[in-house]
Amino acid sequence: xxxxxxxxxxxxxxxxxxxxxxxxxxxxxxxxxxxxxxxxxxxxxxxxxxxxxxxxxxxxxxxxxxxxxxxxxxxxxxxxxxxxxxxxxxxxxxxxxxxxxxxxxxxxxxxxxxxxxxxxxxxxxxxx
Amino acid sequence: xxxxxxxxxxxxxxxxxxxxxxxxxxxxxxxxxxxxxxxxxxxxxxxxxxxxxxxxxxxxxxxxxxxxxxxxxxxxxxxxxxxxxxxxxxxxxxxxxxxxxxxxxxxxxxxxxxxxxxxxxxxxxxxxxxxxxxxxxxxxxxxxxxxxxxxxxxx
Numbered sequence: 001x002x003x004x005x006x007x008x009x010x011x012x013x014x015x016x017x018x019x020x021x022x023x024x025x026x027x028x029x030x031x032x033x034x035x036x037x038x039x040x041x042x043x044x045x046x047x048x049x050x051x052x053x054x055x056x057x058x059x060x061x062x063x064x065x066x067x068x069x070x071x072x073x074x075x076x077x078x079x080x081x082x083x084x085x086x087x088x089x090x091x092x093x094x095x096x097x098x099x100x101x102x103x104x105x106x107x108x109x110x111x112x113x114x115x116x117x118x119x120x121x122x123x124x125x126x127x128x
Numbered sequence: 129x130x131x132x133x134x135x136x137x138x139x140x141x142x143x144x145x146x147x148x149x150x151x152x153x154x155x156x157x158x159x160x161x162x163x164x165x166x167x168x169x170x171x172x173x174x175x176x177x178x179x180x181x182x183x184x185x186x187x188x189x190x191x192x193x194x195x196x197x198x199x200x201x202x203x204x205x206x207x208x209x210x211x212x213x214x215x216x217x218x219x220x221x222x223x224x225x226x227x228x229x230x231x232x233x234x235x236x237x238x239x240x241x242x243x244x245x246x247x248x249x250x251x252x253x254x255x256x257x258x259x260x261x262x263x264x265x266x267x268x269x270x271x272x273x274x275x276x277x278x279x280x281x282x283x
Contacts, residue, residue: 037178055237071171075172082240107168115230115233115237115256118230119241
């Protein structure tokens with residue numbers, strides 16, 4: 001089984017998803033660059049595709065690595081909020097957990113990811 | 129002591145917002161020697177400028193960041209339609225009626241999760257994540273949004 005999600009690259013933001021080696025049902029996605037208005041449309045498509053793949057593959061966990069992401073604006077933040085709401089709205093048997101890897105040296109990551117965690121407290125874990 | 133400030137106006141270009149954010153963050157990190165404050169300034173600058181750029185009628189957006197005594201204030205301004213000015217004013221008034229910024233922010237997250245238009249999160253994010261008070265001043269067709277925070281506790 002392989003992941004069918006095109007890499008996001010060439011603009012101000014890059015993202016790539018893969019299956020976690022040696023961990024069945026775990027997807028890993030790495031973001032880098034800047035998530036601002038220029039990135040919004042591509043990011044929206046990518047995150048929707050990520051969710052579709054996680055459901056298709058029956059994922060139990062998605063690891064989201066934000067450590068190389070310089071900044072995220074509120075429009076892009078909303079994309080992640082909508083994603084969490086979609087996971088929250090799934091049948092419990094289809095839900096997967098989301099594990100956020102953050103850079104504690106960046107204020108926006110400390111604050112924004114904590115807000116995401118409060119939004120979906122049973123689904124989200126943060127690791128610094 | 130001299131009061132540091134930064135002031136620029138430019139034609140709206142979404143690409144310039146990130147450039148200004150990076151510059152202001154570095155400027156205030158050097159001036160205030162406080163990484164946390166400079167990151168708050170960066171976050172609020174970005175959110176305010178993107179709003180201003182999106183709704184500027186004549187293509188010009190301005191920003192001034194100043195420190196007066198212990199108060200750091202970011203001001204952004206642009207010319208906009210009366211409808212937009214009223215919408216911004218109402219949104220800020222509604223936000224400020226809730227005394228707990230985090231509670232209001234979470235309420236907005238619930239609302240925005242199912243919205244198909246804009247996020248509507250920018251001002252609530254500035255208030256909750258950057259710990260800044262937000263207000264709006266309207267003068268004819270010019271809208272100025274101010275975000276401010278006290279530096280006193282850092283001394």
